[in-house]
Each structure stands twice: as structure tokens, then as C-alpha cells.
Amino acid sequence: MTHTLLTRLLILLSVLCVHTTALVGADDEPIEPLRLAVIGLDHGHVEGVLWNAMNRDDLAIVGIYDPNPALFEKYRDKYHLDPAWFSTDLGAMLDATRPEAASVMTPISDHLEVVQACAPRGVHTLLEKPLAFDLDDARVMAHLAKEHGVLVLTNFETSWYASVRTAQAIVDSDDNLDITRVVFRHGHKGPKEIGCSEEFLEWLTDPEKNGGGAIVDFG
Template sequence: MRILLLIFACLFCMGQVSAQSPVRLAVAGLSHGHVDWLFNRAPEKKDIVLVGIYEPNQELAEKYAKRYKLDQKLFFTDLGKMLDKTKPQALSAFGAISEHVVVVRACAPRKIHVMVEKPLATTFADAKEIQNLTQKHNIQVLTNFETSWYASNQHVGNLVKEGKLGEIRKVMVNDGHQGPKEIGVSKEFLEILINPEKSGAGALMDFGCYGANLMTWLMQGQKPTSVTAVVHQNKPEIYPKVDDEASIILQYPNAQCIIQGSWNWTFARKDMEVYGDKGYAVAVDATTVRQRLKENTPEEVAKLDPRPEPYGDPFSVLASVITGKLTLDKNDLYSLPLNVTVVEILEAAKTSAKQQKTILLQ
């Protein structure tokens, strides 16, 4: 009996160690500016371990190796070879948006989970292919949006769920900055953003995706009945191939969402206004909400703590999902079904702007 108890204790301890082992993470691409979030994580976070980096641009690879003092053995110029040799459990994609489907094609048969930067894909066809691959090979594909980390958006979402705002009538989502070149993004990232084949569009995709993501989340996955978009080039000398200004209207049976994405604003902003038939709430920034829940009461300002772990860090979210500590709802901001709908909305918006007419989705 004592021997059996010892064996059980050893197995239990091994299971605990295994459960606490960091997730083996690989990176595909270094050209997307958000990749620095990974290398700048707090050193005390031990939930992931970097095992490989795929980057065919040798100059770019050397720049990152030098900047973050990375071992040259981490770097590969062939995606398949990197996956087979390093055997990651998960991969974060930081290349062009158009390459997301290529990455998932490589990872899915190998049972490697994937997290991509927003949006999920440049076309609805690619988004559907990604969804089909995840279902066939039983992997997770998450889409990371900065606004998913915001405590303010979660607070407003909870007000909606609790019925404190009533039924949603209008939502306005504003996302933008002075322009990618103006704020000094890297030459590799800029080359992606100004190339419609790689990015899908300009401000319409780069910033319009935030509003489509948040509104689909607030509406619990419901698609709009129609999409209307207007785009413009205020700076064609800088962005000759893509739009730098976009306005998108999503119409629902009883609600409307206006999404404003811009590369022309005087300073960066990411905020959301939600108006119901009982009250309103404005997510001013990541931790500030203005709200008025009754007609005869003054507006209140709520200062919030940042979201608790793992929600304040996309890599912690990814690790928690893979290890089973966290199960995403199908309409979570990171979830695949919701973000397939986001790409469908964005594609309709591009079509609307091109054809100068409203596109019906239902």
C-alpha cells in the first residue's frame, strides 16, 4: 500500500510540474510592429517559452537578434522546418495579414495552435479556410486586438449584459492616429500597411476592424443586416494604394453602429460609445468609463483597475487557452467564430466603398 501511495504521489507531482510547464511558443514573422510586445513582456512571466522564430528577411532577423540579445539558433528561414524542429505548442503570427492563412495551413496539420494580430484575414474566403482548418485539425486560432485588454470595454459590455443600458440603439467606435508613417512605424511594418495585397486595405482594415470586433461582441455574434462604407485618400502622396480615412455604418434590426477609422487624426484614440434605451456608457480609454444610467441622475466617471491576469496580456491568454485554464466563449473578442464575422463585415465594407452602395448581408 505504501508503495502504491508513493507511486501516486510521484505521478501527482509530475502532473503538477507538467501543468505548470511553460507553453512552447514559436513566432512567424517579425515585420508586424506588435511583435515587440512579446519581447518586452515582464521577465517574471513564465507561462511561455520562445522556441523558434521564422523570418526570411535576414536583415530584420539580425536586427531583432541584436536588439533583444536573442540566440541565433532560434532563427529559421523556412517555416515548415522551424515547426518540425522546434515542435511548438503554439505560434504567434507577426507578418502580413495576408499570410495568416498560410501560417494556419502549416500549423493546423501539426496540431499547433495559432494567435494572429488583428484582423484575422484580408478576405472572407481566407477567414473561412482558416475556420475549416481549425475544425478539421481541432486547433485554436485566436485574434489579438489591443482593445480586448481594455477593462473599460469589459465594463461597458457587462452593463449591456446586465440590462443597465437597456437595448442597444447606437454604438460609435473611434480608432485612429496621425498615420503609420507619421508616427514612425518600422519600414517593414509600413510596407505591409500600405500594400492592399498584404493588409487588405488601409485605415478601413487597420482601424475599422476594432469597431467590427467590438460591435459583433456586443451583439453576441449577430451579423448586421447591411454595411455601408465611405473611404477617402486625404494623403495620396503618402498612401497612394490604400485609403487613409474610413467610415463604416453597420445596420441591425434595432441598432446601428458607426465605425470611424482614420490615419488623419491629430493624436491617437481608441474609444467606444454605447447608447441604449435606458442609458449610455463611453469607454474613454483602457481604464476610464463615463456613464449615465438614469435620466434624472448626473453622468458618472468610473476609474477601473486593469483587467486581471491572464486578460491583460494576449500571450497569457493564449497560454491559458492551450493549457485548459481558460475556455473562450464563441463570442469572445479573441474567438474564431466572432472574428470570421468581423472579416465578412470588413469585406462588405470594402465592396460598399468600391461600388458606392449599401451591401446587404442578410
Template sequence: MKKSIPFLFLIFGLLSSAFSQVVPLKIGVAGLHHGHVGWVFEANERPDVEIVGIAEPNRELAERYAKQHGISMDIVFDSLEEMLEKTKPEAVTGFGATFHHLEIVQICAPRGIHVMVEKPLAVSLAHAQEMAQLARQHEIHLLTNYETSWYASNEKAYEILHSGQIGETRKVVVRDGHRGPKKIGVGSEFLEWLTDPELNGAGALMDFGCYGANLSTWLLDGQRPVSVTAVTQQLNPADNPKVDDEATIILTYPNSQTIIEASWNWPIGIKDLAIYGLTGAIFADDGSHLRVRMAEGYSGFSEEKMELLERSRPYDDPFSVLLAVVRRETQLGQFDPYSLENNLLVMEILQAAKESAETGKTVFLSKK
């Protein structure tokens, strides 16, 4: 027992030393109008992330968050340009309206500052293409963060699918939705732009349809859909007078089909995924629960249920991913959910979905 005490002190000392040697990623925050902004303030409490500046002209909003999270108003600036000049962040995270993502990249890319935005990448394909061109020209990383990128269940589903266990993919169904932003009580600053067709690009189609397009692109290794067919409705015009609140998008591929269900009308919040192969099916019911059913006869099946631990670092958290990519500790796969390649195709899909919903016709994507 006498030897164990010095040993414990040695381990404690080594861990303390390791944490003390962490050089935090200096992050600038562009905007505070997104309901997910709390994530970056939570990350700021870790030793590997430091918020050095915030660009937010709404002083009342900034003061609210500063007080809530113990942030000095000395690092809050009215403009992104001033914040970058005064604080010199390594990367900027976008937490404003999706429409402003382009402006963030226009300002950051020429300065060599990396960018991560909340999903989706942009409000339109034209915005996305300009962002991509700037990112490549100035050699910055441009990431898009989706909550479902952290899900251990989705990672395991990808692994099982690509192992060949359920055979070749025939159908993917992705469902994402809740009761609607107003009914779940999002902040007024978030609700204002989320239900604005210019600032958000659409309603539920953009807010939740992007998840399915992102996951389908990843699961199918970057395949381009042959066609996109979408139907949108406005089932709750009182809460969502300017945008759709119900969307179903069908993507056809040469050998499979993806159905994306996006809703602001569901009684229960849902983010799930189903993959149907020739010999079995995978069901990711939420972030940590997975079921695999292998076919037996006509309607029979054997089922394996899994409860999964969090994804391993850095993929358990978006800011860990950002740090690892910026510091060149990891390299994203070409069609990783965070990747620019994936999210450019997502924007092609969403643009085609909006066109299809407006015209009532199937839109065929050009071949590349």
C-alpha cells in the first residue's frame, strides 16, 4: 500500500502535466443567433478550446450570453472584421443565420482563418459554391457540423453496411423532426431567422432535410442521386407563415433509393436512420441505440440490439474535430459528414428539392 500512494501521485502529475501542455484552439464566434451556440460556450470550459472573440452587434443578446457563461464583454465586437483584427483566432465558428455563412467565409478565407458552420452549409447552391471556391483558393478548412455526426449509432451503421453484413443497399430512410421551433420554445432571435425563407433558405426542408442528404451521401460513399423529388406542405401556417414545415424528399440512385422525412409537426423529437439491404436491415433509433435484423424466410428475422458508448475522440464532439483538422492531427474522409465535398452535394440535393417542390416535377441532377 505504501508504494501505491506515490504511484497515484505520479499518475496525477503526468495527467496534470499533459493537460497543462495543451495549447487551446483559439476560436472566434460569428453571431449568437443560433440556438446551438451553447455548444461552443460549453467547449470553452475545456482546456483545449478558448473563445478569444465574439462578433455580435446585438449587445443585449451578447450580454445575456456573457453573463450566463461568464464571458467578458471585452471580447465582444460589433463586426467580424474587428473581432478578427483584435483577437487573431485560428478558426471561426458560425452561429448566426445560415444566410450569413457566405459572408463569414468571404471575410475569413482571405485571412487564412478556418471556418466551421452549423448545418446546412449555405442557404443555396450558389452560396455554397462561392464558399467552396474561397476555401480552396485560400487553403482553409471549411467544415459543416451536424448533431448526427457525433452519433455512435450512425458510425456503427456505416461500419456494418460497409462490412457487407446486410448485403447491397436498396433503401435508406432518414427521419428528422420535432414539434416545430416555436412549439419547442426556441429563442426569439433564433425563431426570427429560422422561419424566414431568405435567412434560412426554406423551412423544415432546409432545417431537417439537410441531415438526410448528408447521411445518405456519407453512407453511399459520395454517390450522386440520379433524381430528386420533393413534396412540401405548410401544415401550421400560424407558426410558420412564410416557410414549409413538412417535407418529404426522395433521392433515386442507380441501385437504391433514399427517403428523407423532415418535419416541424411531429409530437416527439426524432433523429433516426434505417438502412435496408438485400439480406438484412439496420435501425439507428437514436444516438446510442442500434438494431440489426437479419432476414429469415418471408417475414422472420433474427435481431441483435446494441447500446453504444460515445464515439472515440475527436469524433465525439465537433470542436474536437475542428481542432484535430486544423492542427493536422486527423484528415477527414472525402465524404465524411463534416467535409466540404459531402456538403456541396447536400446543397445540390436541397436546391433540387426546393425546385421540385415548387414545380411539382422531379429534378434530374447533371452527371459529373
């Protein structure tokens, strides 16, 4: 994998956590914006992607898919979304817009279907945690990634927390520091209590769409 391609794919991992305005390639020249599709609009993290796309010049949304047009209307004006980007047909959207990568914001039960659509088209995918509904789905995704030479990434959102980065900096600053134990505690009052949207709660609390509950969700 070339340095430039790796840099472009790292943009995809950074869209939810880094508010910089541009990244540069191997020659310190601004790189072309990453062509991004947003697949699904009913995940609570989707606004992070939409906000970054609106405020960064190294990221360009070229297509948006969701089976519910009302969700697109909910975000259209707030994030300056072009109606031409939107489709209720995933395959048609991917073929028409030819994204390099996709940020997947669907229920976990739909992850496999999305990878099955994206991988043969050469589209890298960033899936919100957890990766898959079950081990069988994960194995199929791994096979598709290898077969088509694409990346299937999982965004473990807790990895981006400032506390985690600070802990890593402390470890890196002292070569003589021996780590004997790491304890990580994190949580919140609950998705409804912290104000998650109704469309997010509809599948987040459904065991047939989300699956593992809080232990799996927090990784």
C-alpha cells in the first residue's frame, strides 16, 4: 500500500475525532479529497462525519444511502447536503458516485450486506463498532476484504478518547516504564438518557439488529 493511499484511508479513521482542515501527502502537498460515501443515517455518530465533511477540505461526500428519505431531509440543510448525493438504492449509489471509501452508519445486522456491496466495487469500509453481528458474518467480511484487496476497518470510538491518548503519551515518554496492569473504565447513563435520536434507539435497543448489548458495544 502506497504512503499516499494509506494517508487517504487514515482520513476516514480520523473524521470522527480530528477537526483539522487538511492533511498532506508524501510530498507535503495537499492531497485530493477522499471520495466518501455515507451508508446509513440512523447511527448517532453520523453527524460527526457530516460535520467534518462540511468543514474539511480533504474529505468530500459523493454519495449518501439510506432507505428512509426523511433522514436525509433531517440533515440536508444543517450540513449543506446536495440532494443529488442521496439514494435509497445502495448499489446504484455506489455505481453512480464511485467512492473510494464508505463510512457505514447502519444497524450492526446490516454490516455484512454493506461489505458485500462495497468490497467487489473496490470500496474500503469503516464500520462502527462492533464489526459484525456474529462470528460467521465477520469471517465472510474478512474473506471479502482479502478477495477484493480492500480494507474493512472497525471504528472503536473509545480508542480516540483524550484519556487514552494521554495514557499512550505517558507510556511513550518513559522507556523504563513497566506496565503491569491497565484498567479502563467508561460508560454513560444510557443511550436514551444521553439524548440519542429515536431512529438510533429504534435499532440500538433491538437484539435482532444490534445484538450484543453494552458489553459488546463498548468493545
